[in-house]
Amino acid sequence: MKPLNRTFSIAPMLDWTDRHYRYFARIMSAQALLYTEMVTTGAIIHGKGDYLAYNEEEHPLALQLGGSNASDLATCAKLAEQRGYDEINLNVGCPSDRVQNGRFGACLMAEPKLVAECVDAMRSVVDIPVTVKTRIGIDELDSYEFLTEFIDTVSAAGCDTFIIHARKAWLQGLSPKENREIPELDYQRVYRLKRDYSALNISINGGVKTLDECAEHLKHLDGVMVGREAYQNPYILAEVDQRLCGSDKPVLSRDAVLEKMLPYIEKHLQAGGRLNHITRHITGLYQGEVGSRAWRRYVSENAHKPGAGIEVIHQARASMEAV
Incomplete structure (x- = not known):
């Protein structure tokens, strides 16, 4: 299985990165790794719609799952692999109340053993990569030691790829939107993580607005994930392949x-x-x-x-x- 190019990816964004947006993004960049919106295990297993539908042109494409029941996550991962997805990503970063009530998203950072169990359950039934997207901390649990304990525990279960949103999340008192803006960005902590865990594949997410900034991050890390800027100013994707991935194909107008x-x-x-x-x-x-x-x-x-x-x-x- 050819390894995925993780140099540049587009963040999973609820209500935004649906299959129409992803098709649009793929026109501009052949190399970007695309992510679905977060889909809960409950929606896939019990929902009436087809929550795994996508356009073949979207590959390489990762499915982001929300959940904390290892058995349900394994079921969904297997279904996703059968449908042709290239990666399964577990959401350990979303801070919304709805997500916390379902016991998934950022609150799972406080339960690294459970996250490890979930990763292990998914990896045992699929051959595609299983990755984790997380924060640098939650609430008062925001020391570097807390982050490394999480990484140690989850990587021991076989997860070798982490996407780190370089902000902590406040689980109470801030809306999801505020959690994307108010907690301070700490890129240096993510750089340090890569230095200390050189064998792991680590991408950074949070506040990245230009391809110049991407290039700077790539001096320290394996990949950059861009969210809102790739949606609100999508034409930045038109030069991703040339400027970050070494492509010599012409840039589309x-x-x-x-x-x-x-x-x-x-x-x-x-x-x-x-x-x-x-x-x-x-x-x-x-x-x-x-x-x-x-x-x-x-x-x-x-x-x-x-x-x-x-x-x-x-x-x-x-x-x-x-x-």
Whole structure:
């Protein structure tokens, strides 16, 4: 099995990194490792929808699971491998109340033995990598020793790849949004972790906004995971392969990216889907360009209307040109 390229990845983001966004991202970068939104074991096992659906073009693609029942996680990991996913990632970083009540996410940092059991259960039934995304600490448990004890325990169960969000999480008193912004970033702690655990594959996440910053992190670490910036300013993905992964293929223009999205959008519409299911992900494509506000406004005002079709995209682009 060819190892996954972890140089650059896009963070799992609830309500954002769905299969339409991931298809869009893949047009711009062939090398980026993509992650699903977090999917709970309960949704996969008991839910009525198909929570494992994706487009074949999205590979390499990791499924992020939320859960803390080792047996359920193993069941879901096995299903995901059968469906063709390239990696299973366990969420030990999300701080929301809903997630804590389900006993998964960041609160699991306080239970490293349970996380190790979950990792071991999944690894015993799949051949694809099982990885963990976590924080540098939670609440008052934020010493370097606390972090290394967690890493020691979980890596002993066979997990050799960790994605570290370089902030601690406050489980009480801060919203998930505030937990992405208020706790201070501590990149140096993640660098130290890599120095102390050189055999492990360690990626960093949190507050990364530019490819220059990615390149700086890659001097110290194996990979960089970018979240909000890759969503709100998606065109930064167009140079990931060239600047970070050594590709010599030409960089696609914004218009070329949009052109490549059109057949996918038309197929979605023909299948009965709504235009705004996809356009909500692509409104940031022209961020920073002259006329981008006109583009965004036209799309957001018209894409949600009943019967809205591909002409909305063309007209939005024309309104941008008019500026």
